[in-house]
Amino acid sequence: VDTIGEMSCNPSFGGIGKGVLVREVDAMDGLCGRMADLGGVQFRILNRSKGPAVHGPRAQVDRVIYKRNMLQTLQTYAGLDIKAGSVADILLDRSTELDEQALKRLASQDSTLATSSATVVGVRLESGEIIRARKVVITTGTFLGGEIHIGLKAFPSGRKGEAASIGLSKSLKDAGFRLGRMKTGTPPRLDGLTIDYSRMPKQLGDMPVSSFSFIHDSVPHANDQVVCYQTHTTPAVHDMIRANFDQSIHIRETIRGPRYCPSLESKVKRFSEKESHLIWLEPEGLPEHTSTVYPNGISNTMPEDIQQKFLRMIPGLENVVMTQPGYGVEYDHVDPRELKRTLETKRVTGLYMAGQINGTTGYEEAAAQGLLAGANAGLAAVHSKAECESQEAPQLTLDRSDGYLGVLIDDLITRGVNEPYRVFTARSEYRLSSRANNADLRLTRRAAALGL
Amino acid sequence: AQRKLAVRQAHGELFRMYEGWRVKMVQLRAQIEAYIDFSEDENIEDGVYTQVCLEAKKLADAIRAHLNDKRQGEILRNGVALSIVGPPNSGKSTLLNKLAQRQVAIVSPIAGTTRDIVETTLDIGGYPLVVRDTAGLRKASSDVIEMEGIRRAVEAAQEADIRICMVDAQQALDCTTKPSDSFLQNAEWQALLDLPHTFVVLSKIDTLKSSDGIQAAAQAWAQSQRINNRIVPISCANMFGWESLMQLLADDIRTAWGTSVAQQMPLTKTRHRQHLQQCLEHLDSFESIGEDMVVLGAEELRGA
Numbered sequence: 017v018d019t020i021g022e023m024s025c026n027p028s029f030g031g032i033g034k035g036v037l038v039r040e041v042d043a044m045d046g047l048c049g050r051m052a053d054l055g056g057v058q059f060r061i062l063n064r065s066k067g068p069a070v071h072g073p074r075a076q077v078d079r080v081i082y083k084r085n086m087l088q089t090l091q092t093y094a095g096l097d098i099k100a101g102s103v104a105d106i107l108l109d110r111s112t113e114l115d116e117q118a119l120k121r122l123a124s125q126d127s128t129l130a131t132s133s134a135t136v137v138g139v140r141l142e143s144g145e146i147i148r149a150r151k152v153v154i155t156t157g158t159f160l161g162g163e164i165h166i167g168l169k170a171f172p173s174g175r176k177g178e179a180a181s182i183g184l185s186k187s188l189k190d191a192g193f194r195l196g197r198m199k200t201g202t203p204p205r206l207d208g209l210t211i212d213y214s215r216m217p218k219q220l221g222d223m224p225v226s227s228f229s230f231i232h233d234s235v236p237h238a239n240d241q242v243v244c245y246q247t248h249t250t251p252a253v254h255d256m257i258r259a260n261f262d263q264s265i266h267i268r269e270t271i272r273g274p275r276y277c278p279s280l281e282s283k284v285k286r287f288s289e290k291e292s293h294l295i296w297l298e299p300e301g302l303p304e305h306t307s308t309v310y311p312n313g314i315s316n317t318m319p320e321d322i323q324q325k326f327l328r329m330i331p332g333l334e335n336v337v338m339t340q341p342g343y344g345v346e347y348d349h350v351d352p353r354e355l356k357r358t359l360e361t362k363r364v365t366g367l368y369m370a371g372q373i374n375g376t377t378g379y380e381e382a383a384a385q386g387l388l389a390g391a392n393a394g395l396a397a398v399h400s401k402a403e404c405e406s407q408e409a410p411q412l413t414l415d416r417s418d419g420y421l422g423v424l425i426d427d428l429i430t431r432g433v434n435e436p437y438r439v440f441t442a443r444s445e446y447r448l449s450s451r452a453n454n455a456d457l458r459l460t461r462r463a464a465a466l467g468l
Numbered sequence: 469a470q471r472k473l474a475v476r477q478a479h480g481e482l483f484r485m486y487e488g489w490r491v492k493m494v495q496l497r498a499q500i501e502a503y504i505d506f507s508e509d510e511n512i513e514d515g516v517y518t519q520v521c522l523e524a525k526k527l528a529d530a531i532r533a534h535l536n537d538k539r540q541g542e543i544l545r546n547g548v549a550l551s552i553v554g555p556p557n558s559g560k561s562t563l564l565n566k567l568a569q570r571q572v573a574i575v576s577p578i579a580g581t582t583r584d585i586v587e588t589t590l591d592i593g594g595y596p597l598v599v600r601d602t603a604g605l606r607k608a609s610s611d612v613i614e615m616e617g618i619r620r621a622v623e624a625a626q627e628a629d630i631r632i633c634m635v636d637a638q639q640a641l642d643c644t645t646k647p648s649d650s651f652l653q654n655a656e657w658q659a660l661l662d663l664p665h666t667f668v669v670l671s672k673i674d675t676l677k678s679s680d681g682i683q684a685a686a687q688a689w690a691q692s693q694r695i696n697n698r699i700v701p702i703s704c705a706n707m708f709g710w711e712s713l714m715q716l717l718a719d720d721i722r723t724a725w726g727t728s729v730a731q732q733m734p735l736t737k738t739r740h741r742q743h744l745q746q747c748l749e750h751l752d753s754f755e756s757i758g759e760d761m762v763v764l765g766a767e768e769l770r771g772a
Contacts, residue, residue, distance in 0.1 A: 032505050063504070070504050276506075442501035 019178065020098070021051075021086030023379065024158065025202045027079050027300045027310055030228065032062050032072035033439040034380040036420045039073065039455035041380070042229045044412075044463035046387045047089060048379065049228035055081035056228075057302055058221040058241045069448045070441045073226055076242065078301030101141040104183035106152060108134040108191060108364060134191065136366040142183070150400060151393035153368040154184075155386055158200060160373055161185040161348035165265050166341055167319025173345075185348050192363050194351040198436050200377055201279045201315035204323050204342040208299060208307040212332045216245040216297070230456045242299045247332045248292040249314070254284045256326045257318065261285075264317045276438050277377070279344065280316040295330065308339055317344035349375045352428035358411045359389035359425065360396075368393045374428055377436035384421045388412055391468055412466055419450045419458050485534075492527055496520050528751040531744055547589055547596035548721050553625040553660065554634035556580050556604025559671035562704045563634065564588065564601040573601050580604060583617040585624055592714060595721045600624050605657065622656055630665045630720060633657075637670035637686075637701060665720060667698050669713065674703040 029052040030038050042049030056075035063070045090096060110133060138148040161182060164173040172182065189195060221241035227234065257280060264281060278286070283293050296312040316323065320341040327333050352374040354361050359374075361367045370389035371382035392411045399409035414422035423444045428437065441447050450458065503516050552560040561573035561582050573586045580603070587600040602624055603617030625631050660666060670686055686699045700716060702709035 066504060440501075440505040442505050 020090060021083035023077070023079060023082065025200075025315075026298075026312065028074060028076045028298065029056075029379060030072060030074035031380075032070065033420060033441050033443065034378055035062070035071070035073035035228075036441075036450065036452045036455065037380040037384045037424070037439060038228050039230070039452045040419050040421050040459055041383050041387050042231075043455040043459040044387055044391075045468050046383060047086065048383045050231065051082055051086050051089070052077050053227045053229050053232050053235045054085050055079075055301075056225075056235055057237050057299065058244060059225040059227075059235065059238070060219075060222050061226055068451050068453055071452050072441075073228055073452055075228065076244065076298050078237075078305055080301055080305040099147070101143060101145065102183075103139045104142045105140045105187045106136060106154075106184070106191070106364075106367065107138045107140060107146065109137045110134045132363060132365045134364045136364050151366045151368065151397045153370060153386070153389045153393050154373055155369070155371040155382065155389075156184065156347075157372045157382070158345045158347040160188075161195075161197075161346075163346045165317045165344040165346065167263055167317065167322070168265055169319075170265060188348075188350065193354060193361070195348045196351060196375065196433075197346060198349055198372075198375065198433075199344055199346045200277070200436055201317060201344040202342055203280075203311050203313070203315040204327065204338045205300070205340040206297075206309045206311055206327070206333070207337040207339050208297075208309040210335050210337045211245075211297065211309060212334065213245050213297075214332075216247050216332050219244040219246065219296075230460075237302070240302070242302070244299070245297040245332070247295050247297060247330055249280070249295065250329055250331070251291055252329045253326045254288075254291075256322065256329065257281060257284050257316075260318060260322050263319050263322060275435055276440075277315070277436075280314045281318070297332075314342065315344075316342045318342070347372065349373050349433075351375075351432055353430070353432045355429050357413045357425060357429060358392040359385060360392065366393075366396070372436075375433035375437055376424070376428070377438050381424060381437065381439060384424065388414070388421065388425070391463075391466065395466060410466055412463065412468075414459075416444065417446050417449070418462075419446075419455065420444055423450075489527060489531070492523065496523055496527075524751055528748060531748050531751070535741065535744055535748070547598040548630060549598050549600070549628040550630040550632065550717075551600045551602060551621075551624045551628035552632045552634060553602050553605060553621055554632075555636070556606055558604065558634040558636045559704060560604070560634050561586070561601050563632070563669070563671065563702075564599060566704050566710075567599055580611075580614055583613055585620055592718050592721065595718065597717075597721075600628070622660075625660050626663070629724075630667075630717065631660060631663060632667050632669050633660060633697070634669045634671050637673045638675050661695060661697055665724065667700060667716065667720075668695055670699060670701040672703060672705070673701045673708060674705045 029035075029048060038049045038052065041047075052075050055077045057078050058076040060074050062072035062074055090098060136149070136152045138146055139152060140146050159178070162173055163170050185195065220243055221238075223238070223241075225235050225238040225241075261281065280293070283290075287293075294313055298310045298312055300306050300308040300310050318326070320338075323341050324338045327336050327338055330336075350361075350369055350373055352369075354363060355369060355374065356362060359368050359370055361369060368389040370385035374385060376382060376385065395411055396409040414425065416422045416426050420439050420443070423446075424437070424439055427443065444450055499516055499520050503520075552563055554560055556579035557577070561575045564573045564586065565571050565575065567590055568588045572588045574581055582601055582603050585600050585602055587598055590597045590599055602621030603614065605618055605621055661668070668690070670689075673682060682701050686701050690696075690699050698716065700709055700713045702713055
């Protein structure tokens with residue numbers, strides 16, 4: 017239970033495009049915006065000079081505070097029960113029993129044309145315990161069949177120190193879902209006390225601070241915002257990486273990583289003429305909680321010793337101590353064309369999916385989908401309990417003009433994904449009207465009408 | 469057949485040119501979007517924005533040049549518009565019929581025979597022509613229909629690519645009519661004469677007392693009337709001057725609208741023209757929007 021509220025990668029929320037999503041989530045009573053405000057230690061609006069249509073609110077968030085608040089809020093949330101356990105299998109009810117042949121045919125159904133052949137009735141945990149449920153929402157993040165790569169080592173895991181979800185992968189395949197594989201990565205973590213900031217350009221937070229949540233007028237840490245610093249890689253670093261390409265299994269061309277968040281190896285390979293790449297040193301929280309620094313821009317899967325070596329070649333990091341190596345994660349995901357606009361799967365009634373399992377990347381994208389899928393699962397469950405079989409359950413569906421969440425879902429379910437999907441302002445042709453500053457005007461009333 | 473082949477070939481080239489523009493446009497959009505979505509986090513190279521503006525301007529200039537082809541392609545497709553105008557009974561309908569080599573228009577000695585525009589398509593020197601015969605121009609008349617006919621005649625002349633202003637040679641040269649009566653002084657008539665591609669034809673020279681020294685007399689008359697256009701004396705009855713007239717027309721068409729090897733690709737479809745014009749509007753808008761409004765600029769590029 018205490019892994020709730022853990023941020024896998026970048027200790028920050030928001031950004032260009034993503035910031036609008038956080039606002040949209042908040043507008044519909046989602047939590048991450050509020051939590052980010054409470055735990056935020058540096059706030060900035062990106063693209064400030066380019067006009068409100070492309071403003072991207074962003075905040076560095078203290079991991080400890082965020083987690084604590086999130087956990088507390090959820091544990092005291094009315095009507096919410098939290099149970100911890102590892103899900104091994106989803107339990108389905110099929111109207112007719114299917115044999116090998118039929119199952120094969122089911123699996124070969126095109127994602128876009130898949131039809132429902134089963135209804136979800138619950139899940140079974142690793143322990144054997146069965147939890148019955150009318151609706152199930154799967155949000156496995158990068159854990160589904162997750163495999164971590166550091167150097168040449170590969171081991172099943174979803175996030176460093178946590179087990180991957182293997183059984184579930186198999187259940188989904190058996191149910192006929194088309195799975196794909198993607199990869200993402202995270203940079204090493206550094207001990208801030210061993211960094212020499214004296215010659216680095218600084219980046220301060222905004223003053224006054226613009227909060228994520230429409231409910232907040234101010235944020236608690238506006239006056240003790242942390243400072244971020246800028247440094248860069250050097251040709252020596254690039255040479256070292258190039259010399260050790262063979263030490264890293266991450267450069268497998270067939271598995272797609274995000275083009276917008278390339279690993280350092282990818283950067284060096286693709287942009288070999290660039291002499292240096294930018295690195296942002298971001299504190300992971302307030303000084304009293306941690307001195308760990310997150311170096312944004314150098315995610316990689318080099319062996320640990322190589323990582324420590326090249327880190328020391330970076331200006332300002334000559335004496336740095338690496339507290340955790342960077343690593344890559346490969347994971348399974350479902351073809352999002354298997355989903356309806358409500359994020360319910362076409363193949364299994366009552367089963368919803370949200371987050372990285374749909375091929376997206378980023379907390380914001382996951383949160384937004386989660387809100388929508390959860391809302392719809394809830395609305396449908398309540399509806400079926402009330403046994404109004406004649407009408408359709410009220411559902412939250414958004415189209416492209418409603419906002420970035422609408423664009424996100426529309427892109428996923430109509431085009432599928434061939435690399436981890438991240439939102440940008442360029443994704444939305446309604447960019448001028450779907451702005452961070454009007455998310456509440458656009459969505460709050462809709463959500464409230466449905467009971468959110 | 470040769471011409472058809474050439475046109476088909478031109479269309480292939482046209483497609484390639486348009487496709488090239490479209491690809492360029494997509495590239496420009498991509499750069500702008502990258503500038504908007506990434507320049508804060510990553511290090512986008514400096515000068516991306518200025519580069520895009522430069523390229524957009526080049527593109528706009530290319531499109532503008534293509535559009536300014538003097539309707540070349542369309543003329544090729546629809547035919548050169550030639551209007552025959554002049555005072556009543558000057559021999560316009562006769563000329564039309566002679567050109568068409570058939571009795572297209574009604575001819576009679578009664579002034580005011582032609583009331584509406586009579587048109588027919590011809591081929592002169594290989595170029596397609598749409599010839600329009602019009603009502604005789606004269607000052608205020610009590611006949612409503614004739615007035616409308618005259619109005620249409622003037623309009624047709626103004627919109628035409630080539631004008632033939634016909635004057636009865638006898639009336640002009642023999643100076644029997646008082647100057648104030650003739651339509652030749654009218655401001656509209658003068659305006660027509662001032663338009664490019666306008667020729668003055670002196671007709672019915674077979675009716676003149678003497679037909680020698682005709683050219684000199686014609687020139688003298690032109691000078692006295694302060695007419696700068698080419699004068700062609702003809703007679704539809706004995707075909708005097710016919711060849712010169714045909715040659716003149718063909719030459720004029722060729723120099724103005726003929727296609728030569730070094731020429732730009734002709735725009736043949738109005739639909740293309742419309743699209744290109746809209747595109748140009750967007751590109752011009754983009755140019756006028758400054759860097760601080762780059763997002764609005766991006767919208768313009770998208771429209772383009």
